Amino acid sequence: MNEKSTERLKPEYDVVVIGAGNGGLAAALELAVKGAKPLLLEQHNLPGGFATSFVRGRFEFEASLHELCSVGSVTNKGGVRAFLEDEAKVEIDWVPVPEAYRLILTDEKMDVTMPFGVDAFIDAVGKAVPGSRDSVETYMRFCEGISDALGVIGKLQDKPDLTKIAATIQNLPAALKHIASTTPGIVNFLKTLPCTVEEVTRTFNIPDDALKIIYPYWCYLGVPMSRMAFSLWAALIIEYIRLGAYIPRMRSHELTSAMEMRIRELGGRIEFNTRVEKILVEKGRVTGLETSAGDKIKTSCVICNASPTLTYNRLIHPAEEVPEAAHRNVNAHIHGGAGFVVYLGLDAPPAELGINEYGYFISKTMDTDAVYNSLGRLGMTDMQATICLNNAVPDCSPPGTTILSMTTLYKPDVWAGVTAKDYFALKNKIAGEMIDEFEKALGTKIRGRIEEFEVATPATFSRYTGTYKGIIYGYEPEPWDSIITRHLALKDENYIRGLMFAGGFGAMCMGYSSALLSGRAAALAALKKLG
Amino acid sequence: MNKTIKIKGDLTDWSALFDLMPNRKKRMRNAQPVALTSDPVRELVRNIHPEVINLVIDSVRDETASAKTFRLTPDIDEGTSALPIFRAGQYLSFKLPVGEETVTRPYSIASSPLDAFERGFFEITVRKKEGGFATGRIWNNWKAGVKVAASGPCGFFYHDSIRDSSEIVGLGGGCGVTPFRSMISDIVENRLDLRLTFLYGVRKPDDIIYHDELRKLEAKAPEKIKVVFVCSEPGESWTGPSGFLSADVIREHAGGMEGKTFFVCGPQEMYRFLDAELEKLNLPRRLIRREAFGEVTDPAAFPGYPAAAVGKSFTISAEIGDELFEVPANSAESVLVAFERAKLSPPSQCRSGECGFCRALLLEGDVFITPENDGRRLADKKFGYIHPCASYPVSDMKVRILRGA
Numbered sequence A: 001m002n003e004k005s006t007e008r009l010k011p012e013y014d015v016v017v018i019g020a021g022n023g024g025l026a027a028a029l030e031l032a033v034k035g036a037k038p039l040l041l042e043q044h045n046l047p048g049g050f051a052t053s054f055v056r057g058r059f060e061f062e063a064s065l066h067e068l069c070s071v072g073s074v075t076n077k078g079g080v081r082a083f084l085e086d087e088a089k090v091e092i093d094w095v096p097v098p099e100a101y102r103l104i105l106t107d108e109k110m111d112v113t114m115p116f117g118v119d120a121f122i123d124a125v126g127k128a129v130p131g132s133r134d135s136v137e138t139y140m141r142f143c144e145g146i147s148d149a150l151g152v153i154g155k156l157q158d159k160p161d162l163t164k165i166a167a168t169i170q171n172l173p174a175a176l177k178h179i180a181s182t183t184p185g186i187v188n189f190l191k192t193l194p195c196t197v198e199e200v201t202r203t204f205n206i207p208d209d210a211l212k213i214i215y216p217y218w219c220y221l222g223v224p225m226s227r228m229a230f231s232l233w234a235a236l237i238i239e240y241i242r243l244g245a246y247i248p249r250m251r252s253h254e255l256t257s258a259m260e261m262r263i264r265e266l267g268g269r270i271e272f273n274t275r276v277e278k279i280l281v282e283k284g285r286v287t288g289l290e291t292s293a294g295d296k297i298k299t300s301c302v303i304c305n306a307s308p309t310l311t312y313n314r315l316i317h318p319a320e321e322v323p324e325a326a327h328r329n330v331n332a333h334i335h336g337g338a339g340f341v342v343y344l345g346l347d348a349p350p351a352e353l354g355i356n357e358y359g360y361f362i363s364k365t366m367d368t369d370a371v372y373n374s375l376g377r378l379g380m381t382d383m384q385a386t387i388c389l390n391n392a393v394p395d396c397s398p399p400g401t402t403i404l405s406m407t408t409l410y411k412p413d414v415w416a417g418v419t420a421k422d423y424f425a426l427k428n429k430i431a432g433e434m435i436d437e438f439e440k441a442l443g444t445k446i447r448g449r450i451e452e453f454e455v456a457t458p459a460t461f462s463r464y465t466g467t468y469k470g471i472i473y474g475y476e477p478e479p480w481d482s483i484i485t486r487h488l489a490l491k492d493e494n495y496i497r498g499l500m501f502a503g504g505f506g507a508m509c510m511g512y513s514s515a516l517l518s519g520r521a522a523a524l525a526a527l528k529k530l531g
Numbered sequence B: 001m002n003k004t005i006k007i008k009g010d011l012t013d014w015s016a017l018f019d020l021m022p023n024r025k026k027r028m029r030n031a032q033p034v035a036l037t038s039d040p041v042r043e044l045v046r047n048i049h050p051e052v053i054n055l056v057i058d059s060v061r062d063e064t065a066s067a068k069t070f071r072l073t074p075d076i077d078e079g080t081s082a083l084p085i086f087r088a089g090q091y092l093s094f095k096l097p098v099g100e101e102t103v104t105r106p107y108s109i110a111s112s113p114l115d116a117f118e119r120g121f122f123e124i125t126v127r128k129k130e131g132g133f134a135t136g137r138i139w140n141n142w143k144a145g146v147k148v149a150a151s152g153p154c155g156f157f158y159h160d161s162i163r164d165s166s167e168i169v170g171l172g173g174g175c176g177v178t179p180f181r182s183m184i185s186d187i188v189e190n191r192l193d194l195r196l197t198f199l200y201g202v203r204k205p206d207d208i209i210y211h212d213e214l215r216k217l218e219a220k221a222p223e224k225i226k227v228v229f230v231c232s233e234p235g236e237s238w239t240g241p242s243g244f245l246s247a248d249v250i251r252e253h254a255g256g257m258e259g260k261t262f263f264v265c266g267p268q269e270m271y272r273f274l275d276a277e278l279e280k281l282n283l284p285r286r287l288i289r290r291e292a293f294g295e296v297t298d299p300a301a302f303p304g305y306p307a308a309a310v311g312k313s314f315t316i317s318a319e320i321g322d323e324l325f326e327v328p329a330n331s332a333e334s335v336l337v338a339f340e341r342a343k344l345s346p347p348s349q350c351r352s353g354e355c356g357f358c359r360a361l362l363l364e365g366d367v368f369i370t371p372e373n374d375g376r377r378l379a380d381k382k383f384g385y386i387h388p389c390a391s392y393p394v395s396d397m398k399v400r401i402l403r404g405a
Ligand SMILES: Cc1cc2nc3c(=O)[nH]c(=O)nc-3n(C[C@H](O)[C@H](O)[C@H](O)COP(=O)(O)OP(=O)(O)OC[C@H]3O[C@@H](n4cnc5c(N)ncnc54)[C@H](O)[C@@H]3O)c2cc1C
Pocket: B091, B103, B105, B106, B107, B108, B109, B124, B125, B126, B127, B128, B129, B131, B132, B133, B134, B135, B136, B155, B175, B178, B179, B291, B292, B293, B294, B295, B297, B333, B334, B337, B340, B341, B350, B351, B352
């Protein structure tokens, strides 16, 4: 009866978004909010990319989210909440994360739990390390200044004029006076822009033990402090500590599904199970795309949620349209960490297991160079960031049960030599060691209570999103390749006209909030181009 | 408060800032201008989780009057040169052509992982179902030389060294013996380090699939494998245990129960029966692992089913892309089957509500979802996504179907 030669999309769209991860969804959402009717294509059968969940037995596991930055409370909204709630009218049931983190350094015998709130945080460090309070306070205030300055610059994008930042900095001497008077801290911001965290932090003479307590969020950027861009670090720690962290009540699938629904409601078009095979380029300009479902779509504007690495190496057609400079660009970046997560559904409640916090950073040491080096070995690394979801959302699993997830990172080439035959044994070996490490650190026993068990390796992340080598952390943000420098270079490094990037490999660097806001920024830039 | 800091030793030195972008440019200039042609992790994924496996039927063997075993080898002509490794207990979702379209059916891999990886074949055993849609076709069409396509290995019915005990009790019924054959072979081939007591319930002695083979495997590793056949309609000559797989039978043959993990696979009636029996054994839920339930064919028998929908026919407006189809549906068949009858070939894999492959957006109308098979995410429930393989129409509906995977 039904003639199904159909499934056809319109032959032409003003703008197409490739990939429904955080970046792509945010881009399509912003476009839809502004009245453009975007087409969003996703290869998987659900939205979210890494921002998703999965069900095993009576448990629903969060795939990737630990905690979202820049959400803030209803009365003190961060950029993410303001965008979703106020601008896009996307309702999410945000749940606050109870504490910043519990840090356990197993070789250094340190175990502290840190609160949110800048003052409380400073007090807690001061209490844990007598004599550190003053230097820590100076440091945190300094970081606040940097974060505020970045905020001011970030807002310029609302205009939305990324080149303004460039102009500001390039005409610095003239502009300096003016900016310095409007935003205290901006001079420090500019001065520290070329610096690593270590270069700046060491000038504050903070006692070593206090630094160890301050540094754990480094895991969320995955670059050792000797190379991490200071300004990004300052913004990250302040955004977390000042605004607190949040998660959607029903895992990140709630966040991404809510965005999906709103995009549909606003007339945007979303197709799942549709992989873009080719981005067609002629004479340096995007002309259209072809998909795995056989669609041939004309468009002059593509926002790509796939990484530049993937896009330039696999998607641009013909390949000769990728200029050498684009390849150099990809190869100049330092590819960030690939993910490894152990998911556990336990048949005992958290309190019975002595698991009383939401977020744990468990690490041998806080020597970030040493820990980073351990990410290059095919075995258990020196750190894990572990989440107990029930301690933020008590009813996330049935009464009497617990959801735990343990995350670590690998350098991108570590899993390259793994063969299919060794794969299952290897992932269980590493997962088992991580479980042992967690048990040791907390003095608890979770083996024997495991009802559901799943492991995501770099191969898993590659499988579900196609990400190069299973990378979940974008490019490493060193000072030359951090948020401001990437924005300044946007125009120069736009190798194909009509092609923009959104997501964790984009100009805002990695992380949920960055990816979301980068999508929004890309959409605004696209709208400007479309006129 | 705004402490001034020294950068490169000079408070008034802005050169580091001005060098930042030139530095970036320099790094780009010095980088290799070449494409990255390989991604070994992607290759690994392709080996472990191929999207499609193209197979050709190598041989067919009769097991019982109603069960046949098909040996399948890679179809090199269609692009499959080797078979993936899998975990004993997993299944393949076969894509069966029906005219221009396809329907899927899941079948457990009955051969061992090494059979696939080193010897280059899979075996599946299919029991003919009276009035069955797919098995009838399989009986008629699957002969040596015929090409068939399947998904990569999927499902979660496998032993895991971290989660499960190394002392296993397997409870199988009817065709549910298939994953156990794979597990037992895997143990005998020394890849799974377990002790497994397998209780296999059938109606009549003639219904036992792999009888001799299982005995042989048992003889190869008697310290690890014990197989017990249990007949509910044993007849005269039967000397083994009889009855159903009741708590008593399990207690008698599986020895001390303490800490052992139970693996259960069989027809739906058996799951229902065993739910009650296992309750008597007072096992923590952690220790009971059950294979996917399979497609429900009698939704009205489930508690909570709206009586008014029994025997009704409905119309589903199905949106795919920009197209709208009117699909007739009846309340006893899943929404997935309605789409398949209408030749829309929506994606599917487990047909048990578990894998989410068939995920579709319910725009209007209502469905009944059997609790056993409601494997949806919380947010999917909130936003109206359903798994059509586990959803039964109880009104006219409008559904957005995802394009075929
Ligand atoms: C994880 C798993 C593993 C399994 N492993 C095995 C195994 O190893 N061996 C084994 O034998 N079985 C196995 N099964 C069961 C197997 O998948 C089939 O359910 C079984 O073979 C019966 O298939 P059938 O099509 O013959 O019967 P049914 O599926 O019962 O066929 C009838 C169905 O077809 C529908 N139908 C009727 N006409 C049409 C039409 N024109 N178009 C579309 N649909 C129509 C009907 O509504 C009904 O739902 C497994 C099931 C699961 C879930």
